[in-house]
Amino acid sequence: MQPFSERQEQIMNASIELIAELSIQGLTIKNIAHKIKLTEGAIYRHFACKNDILLAILQTFKEVSQQTLVESCASEVIAFEQIKGIFRRNIQYFNEKPAITAVIFSEGIFQNDAHLSKEVFKILEMHEKALNCIIERGQINHEIRADIKEKEITRVIIGSIRYTVKKWRLSGFDFDLKTEIELILVSLKKMLVPK
Amino acid sequence: MQPFSERQEQIMNASIELIAELSIQGLTIKNIAHKIKLTEGAIYRHFACKNDILLAILQTFKEVSQQTLVESCASEVIAFEQIKGIFRRNIQYFNEKPAITAVIFSEGIFQNDAHLSKEVFKILEMHEKALNCIIERGQINHEIRADIKEKEITRVIIGSIRYTVKKWRLSGFDFDLKTEIELILVSLKKMLVPK
Amino acid sequence: MQPFSERQEQIMNASIELIAELSIQGLTIKNIAHKIKLTEGAIYRHFACKNDILLAILQTFKEVSQQTLVESCASEVIAFEQIKGIFRRNIQYFNEKPAITAVIFSEGIFQNDAHLSKEVFKILEMHEKALNCIIERGQINHEIRADIKEKEITRVIIGSIRYTVKKWRLSGFDFDLKTEIELILVSLKKMLVPK
Amino acid sequence: MQPFSERQEQIMNASIELIAELSIQGLTIKNIAHKIKLTEGAIYRHFACKNDILLAILQTFKEVSQQTLVESCASEVIAFEQIKGIFRRNIQYFNEKPAITAVIFSEGIFQNDAHLSKEVFKILEMHEKALNCIIERGQINHEIRADIKEKEITRVIIGSIRYTVKKWRLSGFDFDLKTEIELILVSLKKMLVPK
DNA sequence: AATGAATGAGTTTTCATTCAT
DNA sequence: CATGAATGAAAACTCATTCAT
Numbered sequence: 001m002q003p004f005s006e007r008q009e010q011i012m013n014a015s016i017e018l019i020a021e022l023s024i025q026g027l028t029i030k031n032i033a034h035k036i037k038l039t040e041g042a043i044y045r046h047f048a049c050k051n052d053i054l055l056a057i058l059q060t061f062k063e064v065s066q067q068t069l070v071e072s073c074a075s076e077v078i079a080f081e082q083i084k085g086i087f088r089r090n091i092q093y094f095n096e097k098p099a100i101t102a103v104i105f106s107e108g109i110f111q112n113d114a115h116l117s118k119e120v121f122k123i124l125e126m127h128e129k130a131l132n133c134i135i136e137r138g139q140i141n142h143e144i145r146a147d148i149k150e151k152e153i154t155r156v157i158i159g160s161i162r163y164t165v166k167k168w169r170l171s172g173f174d175f176d177l178k179t180e181i182e183l184i185l186v187s188l189k190k191m192l193v194p195k
Numbered sequence: 196m197q198p199f200s201e202r203q204e205q206i207m208n209a210s211i212e213l214i215a216e217l218s219i220q221g222l223t224i225k226n227i228a229h230k231i232k233l234t235e236g237a238i239y240r241h242f243a244c245k246n247d248i249l250l251a252i253l254q255t256f257k258e259v260s261q262q263t264l265v266e267s268c269a270s271e272v273i274a275f276e277q278i279k280g281i282f283r284r285n286i287q288y289f290n291e292k293p294a295i296t297a298v299i300f301s302e303g304i305f306q307n308d309a310h311l312s313k314e315v316f317k318i319l320e321m322h323e324k325a326l327n328c329i330i331e332r333g334q335i336n337h338e339i340r341a342d343i344k345e346k347e348i349t350r351v352i353i354g355s356i357r358y359t360v361k362k363w364r365l366s367g368f369d370f371d372l373k374t375e376i377e378l379i380l381v382s383l384k385k386m387l388v389p390k
Numbered sequence: 391m392q393p394f395s396e397r398q399e400q401i402m403n404a405s406i407e408l409i410a411e412l413s414i415q416g417l418t419i420k421n422i423a424h425k426i427k428l429t430e431g432a433i434y435r436h437f438a439c440k441n442d443i444l445l446a447i448l449q450t451f452k453e454v455s456q457q458t459l460v461e462s463c464a465s466e467v468i469a470f471e472q473i474k475g476i477f478r479r480n481i482q483y484f485n486e487k488p489a490i491t492a493v494i495f496s497e498g499i500f501q502n503d504a505h506l507s508k509e510v511f512k513i514l515e516m517h518e519k520a521l522n523c524i525i526e527r528g529q530i531n532h533e534i535r536a537d538i539k540e541k542e543i544t545r546v547i548i549g550s551i552r553y554t555v556k557k558w559r560l561s562g563f564d565f566d567l568k569t570e571i572e573l574i575l576v577s578l579k580k581m582l583v584p585k
Numbered sequence: 586m587q588p589f590s591e592r593q594e595q596i597m598n599a600s601i602e603l604i605a606e607l608s609i610q611g612l613t614i615k616n617i618a619h620k621i622k623l624t625e626g627a628i629y630r631h632f633a634c635k636n637d638i639l640l641a642i643l644q645t646f647k648e649v650s651q652q653t654l655v656e657s658c659a660s661e662v663i664a665f666e667q668i669k670g671i672f673r674r675n676i677q678y679f680n681e682k683p684a685i686t687a688v689i690f691s692e693g694i695f696q697n698d699a700h701l702s703k704e705v706f707k708i709l710e711m712h713e714k715a716l717n718c719i720i721e722r723g724q725i726n727h728e729i730r731a732d733i734k735e736k737e738i739t740r741v742i743i744g745s746i747r748y749t750v751k752k753w754r755l756s757g758f759d760f761d762l763k764t765e766i767e768l769i770l771v772s773l774k775k776m777l778v779p780k
Numbered sequence: 781a782a783t784g785a786a787t788g789a790g791t792t793t794t795c796a797t798t799c800a801t
Numbered sequence: 802c803a804t805g806a807a808t809g810a811a812a813a814c815t816c817a818t819t820c821a822t
């Protein structure tokens with residue numbers, strides 16, 4: 001909601017990169033300060049505490065996601081094209097900020113903080129609900145096969161995409177994510193869209 | 196490789212549980228010692244350092260996985276039944292030791308240690324290769340649709356299963372994993388096995 | 391090389407005193423912190439690790455020594471007077487900071503760290519070379535007896551002085567070092583300077 | 586006094602070597618046990634505590650020294666030959682057990698234990714007194730120059746020898762100690778014995 | 781005699797956070 | 802805004818010693 005200052009964005013980006021490079025254990029105030037060439041004390045001018053940095057990261061991603069979902073659902077194309085739209089936008093975002101995938105796809109890292117962990121869960125739910133909704137409509141319109149429950153289809157789609165993104169990250173981002181996701185989307189279409 | 200002593204297994208199990216409860220940041224020697232009612236120093240009689248505990252956990256899982264894969268591939272059933280066999284065994288293991296899913300499905304947590312992170316990657320590759328191989332054979336035998344590349348199919352299957360297991364964990368293990376996995380497997384069969 | 395901050399000098403001095411009072415085993419971060427009324431963590435704002443404190447002490451002594459040698463060698467007096475000059479300056483330094491003798495004359499204490507032990511050896515060599523050089527010149531100018539090799543003379547002089555300083559330290563600094571050294575220098579002159 | 590068992594001697598030797606290799610800080614029960622392939626607990630069958638090992642080492646050296654001094658003083662040769670005899674025997678001992686020099690010539694390492702530190706001091710005194718006595722007699726018999734006080738001469742001799750031995754140790758025992766000591770003794774003779 | 785496990789206090793180091801300047 | 806020093810708690814790991822077997 002609140003717009004972040006330039007320094008805040010800088011801190012958030014440094015944090016995301018640190019998590020990607022060194023995992024959550026590498027996210028220390030010292031490391032952040034070092035990365036953006038500030039002193040440790042200075043960080044606290046911009047965020048009240050370390051958790052607030054993580055919270056800000058999650059909130060930003062949540063808002064980006066929300067907008068993606070809203071815009072994609074508004075477009076008047078068939079269901080599967082809407083789904084494609086959602087993931088294409090997401091992948092575009094990941095390509096710009098690859099490190100964020102380490103945060104978004106490692107839900108477990110926030111388990112020691114109830115607040116953060118709830119926030120992550122909400123994002124997950126939001127995505128799943130939106131997809132569920134699109135698929136249900138697609139099934140009614142005979143654009144998506146109806147002999148499999150929408151919940152299952154959602155799970156297959158999200159699971160496939162997430163696994164691809166995760167492999168991309170673990171490989172050190174060394175293949176073209178867009179290409180691979182397009183391939184997966186084609187395959188998913190074959191499985192899910194009746195001819 | 197080496198057989199672990201009873202104390203070592205106890206330490207490993209306590210560690211798995213701690214990761215599941217409190218995430219990797221909760222895995223401290225103090226917490227482990229507390230959990231099994233030992234002093235901190237005593238832990239070091241059984242493992243040279245903290246990382247060795249994680250390594251032992253990964254190695255154990257790797258061996259269990261390997262055996263699962265070998266045995267499943269040896270059975271003379273059609274491809275999709277072999278795949279089912281693999282996941283059923285895995286799920287059985289997860290049901291016995293739910294906490295291990297927090298370790299196995301949170302690859303990112305090891306990113307700060309090159310050795311551990313490599314070990315995790317190897318396990319992932321092992322699974323993928325085995326599945327790839329089964330699917331390829333299934334396609335040749337017309338047991339699995341051949342209009343989608345085996346790599347894509349592997350990704351869809353693994354992705355769907357992993358996503359289901361992850362949701363199970365994030366939900367606090369409050370649905371029956373076996374049932375859900377069976378449902379997903381039925382759905383996947385519909386998508387992948389020609390009638 | 392680098393100029394040390396006031397706090398750093400304080401830490402270095404406290405460390406020297408601790409070694410003198412309790413030997414190298416008494417040099418703990420806790421003891422240092424206690425001595426200068428800081429918390430343990432605070433020490434690490436000023437030195438990256440414990441070894442760096444020892445290194446700084448050695449470096450400082452090395453520089454003081456170097457200057458002593460350079461200045462003494464520059465003075466245009468006969469060889470034995472130059473030697474006297476060197477030791478008088480050194481003794482003056484020891485009188486100001488008696489505890490440092492525990493560090494400088496206990497080379498063995500650094501043997502567990504290759505870096506430190508090399509640094510100590512370098513200081514030793516520096517002293518020996520300078521003395522060797524002065525004596526050689528003295529022999530050419532017939533100021534020092536030439537029937538004994540300069541290397542042997544160097545060894546006798548350094549050995550005698552060092553042994554005296556060591557006894558001073560072991561006695562708890564309870565005799566006047568300057569007087570004793572002057573006596574030894576007189577005796578050495580009798581042995582080494584031809585009439 | 587008490588004769589040490591084979592195991593005790595083994596422990597003492599391992600301890601001496603550890604001090605030589607890693608300094609006093611490397612002398613841990615774990616390291617000793619490792620070196621002689623025993624468990625840590627086993628060490629305590631042979632010595633009541635760690636300090637007792639050090640005490641035993643010092644006592645042994647004291648006794649060896651005492652015997653050397655007694656035997657050397659008993660021989661009816663001129664003063665300087667007696668001195669030569671003492672150091673030759675000592676050097677022979679050092680050649681057999683080079684590591685002991687790290688213990689004997691690093692008095693400071695025991696500073697944190699009053700008992701040990703006193704023991705070391707006693708050995709030092711014993712040597713000095715014996716030498717003093719020989720030199721005094723030598724001066725009376727006109728075998729040693731009398732224009733320098735016996736205390737000074739003692740200091741010069743002991744200092745020169747100790748410094749040579751110390752350099753031998755710091756060099757990693759890579760020159761022939763016997764040769765160097767003979768050279769120093771010849772030089773000392775030139776300085777101290779009237780023609 | 782020796783083992784192997786355990787203890788409890790200690791070690792160095794790191795961390796989030798605070799605060800005077 | 803930013804620095805640099807400080808705190809206090811906690812991290813991983815070590816150590817001398819003990820003890821049941």
